[in-house]
Amino acid sequence: MLLDTAMDFCSTHSPVTSVRTRIEEESDFSDDLWRQVIDLGWTAIIIPESYAGLGLSMTDLVPIVESMGRNLMTTPLVSSTLAAHALIEGGSEEQKNTWLPRIAQGAIATIALAEAEGSWNLKQLTSFGTRTNGKVQLSGSKNLVENAAAADVILISINLEGEPVLALIEKSLIPDGALTREIIIDETRRAYQLDLDGIIIDESMLLASCCLKQIEYATLLLLCAEMAGGHAAVLNVIVEYLNTRKQFDRYIGSYQALKHPTVQILIDMEASRSHLYHAATIWNTATEDELEIALRMAKAHASESFAHAGDRAVQFHGGFGFTYECDAQLFLRRALWCQYQFGDEKYHRQLLAPLLLD
Amino acid sequence: MLLDTAMDFCSTHSPVTSVRTRIEEESDFSDDLWRQVIDLGWTAIIIPESYAGLGLSMTDLVPIVESMGRNLMTTPLVSSTLAAHALIEGGSEEQKNTWLPRIAQGAIATIALAEAEGSWNLKQLTSFGTRTNGKVQLSGSKNLVENAAAADVILISINLEGEPVLALIEKSLIPDGALTREIIIDETRRAYQLDLDGIIIDESMLLASCCLKQIEYATLLLLCAEMAGGHAAVLNVIVEYLNTRKQFDRYIGSYQALKHPTVQILIDMEASRSHLYHAATIWNTATEDELEIALRMAKAHASESFAHAGDRAVQFHGGFGFTYECDAQLFLRRALWCQYQFGDEKYHRQLLAPLLLD
């Protein structure tokens, strides 16, 4: 079972001590760990066999990303996979031929959809492209781009003559100083601002189809997997502390004020897993409405409940919870990041309303 | 201090045993108790001295109604006072001269604003009046009219030629069978449907001004007083049980699963009192916006938190809470009635939004 393998690998290779080491380091991730991920074939999972991949489904990545989330493991696997997914869905044959085999073998790719305003509406773009003589001149900036510094290729969204389009920027085209590291709440991740001003790409770098919806869905699925893993892990952090810490001569886990909310965190986590694996199960077969409902339900539920679990984890650790040394904060930060990327619970519920009620 | 007197009177004259007796009885309230309320001068409180009243303020009624709420005491005091308030605010001199002295001395009056659809928008009326030759022919029905069977006069709202107006209907004009008792969740109260079809009133029975807003404000104030009292009382019911009932050899009040939510009920109750007495304090001096904000905040907070307290009271009594014999249900029923009359928490928050945010 893929889940067991993935869980073993991630817990062995990303113990919390190494997570803390990574936070301190300059590089965006561990090259060594990344090499092993490639060797496991995970980068090739969703790439079709015709492009030298394994020809499996996004669904097969879910248990892997869940395990990574459980261990706060960071590699470019998710961002590369999402970029590959965009190429599969919307790329030209030439783009697929050029990039998919390379991504399968470990080339790093990422997606750059967000902008300074932080809008979750992916079609609301203030970075622009202007066509001239087979070239596209870019302007504006993209924000919160994960793993951008290491990326061999970045998939960006821009407003081209009033329409949102996707385009590829190869590493070689990014001028010095165009990437600036951004400070984000989840310190295990690396995010960058990408200044587009002055970058000119060839028209052949534009994707044939603007598959923003497909990218959004895949991102939601993998974010939910990451959150389900994180939620399970932070629950364990809480339970461990409740079973070892004493106050007033009793294990604090015997106090219902801590025990009962922890039970709710368990229940919420189980629901997150249920929503996640439901979405994963129907990924390949559902109608678009069914899939959209499943994904937005999963994201809405997980966003709220993982963030709540992180919040309670800090509180239930008392004074220790207030320190950087306590692992609770790592999960709270992770939860907040995931909550506010690609729509929080209110946002998704509002998009669900017409699908469910009207 | 009026509050102390009122609390003494209500707890002496409305012990919970007598409340349960009243539920079983046919009559809408105890004549004997009503006579004593009149003797205390409470029916004259808001009536101006020029109409043989005490010339005090609606504010002075707040501690009395709070005490009544605390003891689930029912008399026509509130409905009579609200009708009197409407007359003071919108009645003609003749109407005031006719009715205010009588109400001060104990004539029973009530207001009939609700209709079958249950709308909280008091201007949305489907009962009509048609003028002919100095008479107004009524049609439609009013619902959830408290104390209607005993009322000497009923103040109704109708749609008269496209405008909402208020009118008085004397008891003598109400035909046999026009009043039907309605089944409501708060069994301590009596409410009736009033069929208007066939009733014809004199034009002189129309109020000069349609003071629906003033009636709404006074109703909110007194409902909040009733809720604050009920909330305090149900808290005591809970605390009493938590201090006497044992499970697994411990007083159940020692379990944090019951203790901590009970603390929240206390905190909510204190906030309800704060909002209530703030609104009462500024009743005579505030700008209309200030008063509206205070009242809607009070109603929004109390509606939600008293209903929650009633709900928890049932739950925390365990099996006993599920029985009719347990007093928890009396307060839950009272709370739900108050919550759904004149707007629940969502409704008032929506009306507050433009006042507070824009």
Added chain:
Amino acid sequence: MSVSEQELKEFREEVSAWLKENNPGDPGFLLPESFMEVGTDEQFEYLRDWQSKVYHAGYLGMAWPAEYGGGGKPQVFQDIVTQEMARQRVPFMTNTIGLNWAGPLILSRGTEDEKKKYIKGILSAEDIWCQGFSEPDHGSDLGNAQTRAVRDGDDYIISGSKIWTSLGTYARYMILLARTSTDGPNKYAGLSFFLSPMKVEGVDPVPIKKLTSEYGFCQTYFNDARIPGTCIMGKEGEGWQIAMETLMYERGATGGQAGGLAAMDLNINDVLELAKRSTRNGKPALEDPLIRDRMVQFLIEAKGNALMIPRTRITALNSERPMAVAMSGKLRGTELKRRFCQFALSLQAANGGRFVGPQAIDGGKWQRSYFNSFSATIGGGTSQVQRNIVGERVLGLPKS
């Protein structure tokens, strides 16, 4: 025994047609949602007749052994019947304790005599069963039961009282947990389990008025009631163990039930349906963004619960805490119901303040269901006790 898909399909069509034909329809009064709420003779008789009709048509106890009155067929047939009953929302099978708890228990560990004596009457609803576990002073603390059963010659003399006996006045038998000894090594060791007759002198079920103002439960008094010694199930001192086995049936954690619809619970789709036809202040309630959002929240929560059971079938997704889903099921389901019934009232604006009667929306069933929802958040271990159980047994936290 393998059954062909075709056979099942035909069977489903047959059942569906039969139910459509025989559905007893609107009785003209508000029906209870489950056996715990049967409060009037007319409700009871309507429901008993219906169960009897279903049984005699061969659609109840289909997988129970034929020699005791069952159908002797594969379980899958009964499951189809139950599904179709739920789909068509016909009334439920009212002898719930017999069909789902006492019956499976007797089939599993009863003697041949017991099986012969009890099973058929359970299915036909001729013999209504009730349960005598809880006592007035020890709500959630079953092991502390104080009702005494004292051996006297061939008989036992029962004294004490039990509470929350649903159908107590209609029942012919009770599954009874009583204390045969007080000097065991612990409180559990002195308990014994009886299949006890109700219609004997000294057994006095007194209806309890519920917070809904309706009846539906009894307190059953035992005033030195004499019952035959053969009524004991198993041996003296085995009561706790048998009661725990019974609770496994009650919680649905073990199969073997007779089947048939057990309740007509309102569910989240009923709330949605109510929301769609409700108006608040002259506008469709579903135009209100706060109502919309709350409704979506409930749908997400209900969907999460609905997905739990299929998910537990995938072992890898449940390896860490395999009992989490099953042990939290009652807590999740009953608390959700309580909250969505509350919400249903809020859809009714001022009419939320009505109660069961012709002028209330849907006859007041939402108000009644909200009040009745406490029987599930309290009975069978309060939600507070459920959280202890999940915290201790699933998460391994220390006892409170």
Added chain:
Amino acid sequence: MSVSEQELKEFREEVSAWLKENNPGDPGFLLPESFMEVGTDEQFEYLRDWQSKVYHAGYLGMAWPAEYGGGGKPQVFQDIVTQEMARQRVPFMTNTIGLNWAGPLILSRGTEDEKKKYIKGILSAEDIWCQGFSEPDHGSDLGNAQTRAVRDGDDYIISGSKIWTSLGTYARYMILLARTSTDGPNKYAGLSFFLSPMKVEGVDPVPIKKLTSEYGFCQTYFNDARIPGTCIMGKEGEGWQIAMETLMYERGATGGQAGGLAAMDLNINDVLELAKRSTRNGKPALEDPLIRDRMVQFLIEAKGNALMIPRTRITALNSERPMAVAMSGKLRGTELKRRFCQFALSLQAANGGRFVGPQAIDGGKWQRSYFNSFSATIGGGTSQVQRNIVGERVLGLPKS
């Protein structure tokens, strides 16, 4: 001493003008919200200079006795200053423990020598004070303090460690709760209270990194630190009683504080102001009905809290449980803040995921405030412990 309205009005104008003139303004870095969050030297020096300036202008300790360095004026003058500071949102007075807890304690029960030695330095911020009550292993259980103070000639030898010492590295003195005896009738009887020097050998305050990644607290180690015997306040064994008196000052339940703004807490109006200028997905956040409703809920809750204090002045409205409002104040205020800071993040859409830095909204202060809000829901008795206290002392429920 009565003061005329006119005099007060003029004084308010004078203070207001002085503050406008002397407000030290934006330092170019994110300021802490309270003394507990002072994490860098530049923050500390900026704040100490400001307190010194306020004191030397005569606006701090105005009601404290003139012979020890105070102003010797009626309290009402200081209250006006504090109000104006809050209104103009100038930086807070950083020597909080000295001004609000240690100072009033020394004035109330200190010796003449102690008053002469300590009071002026507290006001001028020359002598920063810290607190040594909590210990690493006994968070909420103060009475169980294990730090030892052993008499040795004229001195005490201190060993053990204290935690959550704000300003520990800057402090000259600590109010210290330590155990002078282990064989009293109970754990409280062995505790004594010290006004203990920090700058002596063997006292080692080590900064703790907070979940915000900033500093602001220390763990203070005592490695057989020798302090003069005169540092003890009161007598040996009186420590618990004095500590409890100190906590009354900490909770604001007793007057006598030096005054001046104690914190620059974000409040609900700041959230509203943020909401008004926030956009979510290209639209003003306040056009979103769910955001609007949540904002209104917060405003109602905050208003309820704000109304509590004036209401407690009306005895008749508080006769049943006179301590309910005061004892629940910390719980209400700190939990509200935690929740409204969370909400503030949700106003920022994807930018809610940023942290302290130039690209974050308001420099990331909402994220930081949310994280720092836990210091108040945990420190000084967690919210869970607060609920016990209110339940037991206000409602009279049995101990948990």
